[in-house]
Amino acid sequence: MSFEWPWQYNFPPFFTLQPNVDTRQKQLAAWCSLVLSYCRHHKLYTLDVMEAQESLVFNNKKIERKLPVEAIQVVFEELRKKGNLEWLDKNKSRCLVMWRRPEEWGKLIHQWVSKNGMVNSVFTLYELSNGDDTESEEFHGLEEWMLLRSLQALQTDGKAEIFSMDDGKGVKFF
Amino acid sequence: MDRFSWSNGLLEINETLVIQQRGVRLYDGDDKPKLDVGLALLSTHRLMWRDIKNHEYCLSMPLSLIIFFEEQAAGIGKSAKIVIHLHPPPGNKEPGPLQNSKYSYIKLSFKEHGQIEFYRRLTEEMTQRRWENTPASQPISTGAGSQAGRTRAVGIVGIERKIEEKRKETDKNISEAFEDLSKLMVKAKEMVELSRSIATKIKDKQGDITEDETIRFKSYLLSMGIANPVTRETHGSGTHYHMQLAKQLGDMLQAPLEERGGMMALTEVYCLVNRARGMELLSPEDLLNACKMFESLKLPLRLRVFDSGVMVVQLQSHSEEEMIASALDSVSEKGSLTAEEFAKLLGLSVLLSKERLLLAEKVGHLCRDDSVEGLRFYVNLF
Structure with missing residues (x-):
């Protein structure tokens, strides 16, 4: 299944940060949703700003337009404000992209658990992300840090408890 | 006091200033002077006194007139003085503030001290008698009349006089040269009138002449300019001038603005207006000030400043x-x-x-x- 680009992707002004405040807000919203859906489609969890600049998202070869680095920073900053992005270093060169926020992931996992009647049972983290049972689920292949975050979010809601096991971490759902 | 004559306060070529002292009052003998305190100057040749407020008021007296002088110490409520006894005035003396005096001495009263130094220097000069070795030319007075026709020019005064003469000559030359031009200017109004009447004739017989000729003639008219431009001379300065100017701009810019889609950059307006005015050029500042008045005068034009700072004149209807x-x-x-x-x-x-x-x-x-x-x-x- 190939990624479906939004119409803005072929609109040259999309690649220039608009000076008009209203226009810019709409433009940034479109960028945010593009970045998130792109990452989601390719299951990307971390992004490097320098690499991102050359990636297809920010570089439309067909219309020969590139989003400048400063504008990419603005988009990322916007994503951070919305809670979908976290910087990994102070220089803001690498970041975590959370196209689903931890709470949303947690909700998905918990739904799956209750649907399969496995409340009150114990899982290893590996089982959840890479087990055969979860193969058809969206959270299959979720990176461990993200999974842990999601479960922590569930824990604060009182729906799960994380504990340490011999070879890693386990979780019990309520 | 009658030994003094009027002076311009300038030193002669061979003369040097020895000392000057502020706050000195000049007495004619024992008489209290009508003069205020002033500046006393001692040069190698002369004793001078200048009014502190009115610098034109300057007196001088050759040192050769001095017989002897003495100090008068200060007392209670009295300043220290130097009494100077003088020879009778020479026959060829220049006019001064006083023609006859019953005293044969004057007094310098030092309100702001300095009499000791002044006295010392005066003694020095009187013993050296430098005015005898290097005779300076006669003191030049600023008195009117007596100096008329005098051609001898020495020192700074001489140079100044020469410059003045030269300037007068140049003035004469210029006015001669421009005499023709002013005659032309007198005719200019008639010329403009004539062109205007032709213009109306053209309008009436629009069909008879080709479009091309009309346009060419229009450009001639534009070059001839405005019949009676609003100038600072005719309308004074300041707000009134700018108001009149704004009205005139309103009349003359209407047509060009319509031709150009209702908007012109201020620079373009500036060129157009000054081209039409021909001789009486406008300064950019005056133009700007006049344009600022469009709104208050309720003219159909507006000065508009874009965010970038670019200024334009636009028709009001041009929304x-x-x-x-x-x-x-x-x-x-x-x-x-x-x-x-x-x-x-x-x-x-x-x-x-x-x-x-x-x-x-x-x-x-x-x-x-x-x-x-x-x-x-x-x-x-x-």
Whole structure:
């Protein structure tokens, strides 16, 4: 299944940060949703700003337009404000992209658990992300840090408890 | 006191200033003077006194007139003085403040001290008698009449006089040279009148002459200019002048503005106006001030300053909405436009067409694409 680009992707002004405040807000919203859906489609969890600049998202070869680095920073900053992005270093060169926020992931996992009647049972983290049972689920292949975050979010809601096991971490759902 | 004559306070060529002292009052013998305190100057040749407020008021007396002088010590409520006894005035003396005096001595009263030093220097000069070794020319007085026709010129005064003579000659030359021109100016009004009457005739017989000829004639008329331009001479300075100027601008800019789509850059206006005025050129500042008055005078013109600082004169009827709408129309028709393309399309200057596009962008109708190919504007699809 190939990624479906939004119409803005072929609109040259999309690649220039608009000076008009209203226009810019709409433009940034479109960028945010593009970045998130792109990452989601390719299951990307971390992004490097320098690499991102050359990636297809920010570089439309067909219309020969590139989003400048400063504008990419603005988009990322916007994503951070919305809670979908976290910087990994102070220089803001690498970041975590959370196209689903931890709470949303947690909700998905918990739904799956209750649907399969496995409340009150114990899982290893590996089982959840890479087990055969979860193969058809969206959270299959979720990176461990993200999974842990999601479960922590569930824990604060009182729906799960994380504990340490011999070879890693386990979780019990309520 | 009658030994003094009027002076211009300047030193002669061989004369040097020895000392000067502020706050000195001049007594004619024992008489209290009508004069205020002033500056006493001692040179190698003369004793001078100058009024502190009115520098024109300056007296001088050759040192050769001095017989002897003595100190008078200060007392209670009295300043220290130097009493100077004098020879009778020479026959050829220049006019001075006093023609006859019953005293044969004067007194210098030192209100702000300094009499000791002054006395010492005066003694020195009187013993050295330097005025005898290097005779200076006679003191030059500023008194009127007696100096008329005098051609001898020495020192700074001489130089000044020569410059003055030269200037007068130049003045004469210039006025001679421009005599013809002023005659021409007198005729100019008639010429303009004539051209105007021809213009109306042309209007009446529009069919008889070709379009081309009309245009050519129009340009001649433009070169001839305005019959009676508003100038600072005729309308004074300040607000009134600018008001009149604004009214005149209102009349003459109407037609060109309509031809150019209702808007002209201020620089363009400046060129057009000064071309029409011919001789009586306007300064940019006056033009700007006049343009600022359009609104208060309720003229159909407006001065508009864009965000970028570009100033234009536009017709009042030329509204912003229309401008934005026309920009939007053009852009949506062509898909995208640069300022240059838009300028060509409208016959406007690039600067102004860009301002229009920016204006449309500001209200959110357009958006930009800033790439290596230049700045293009698109319809805002966001």
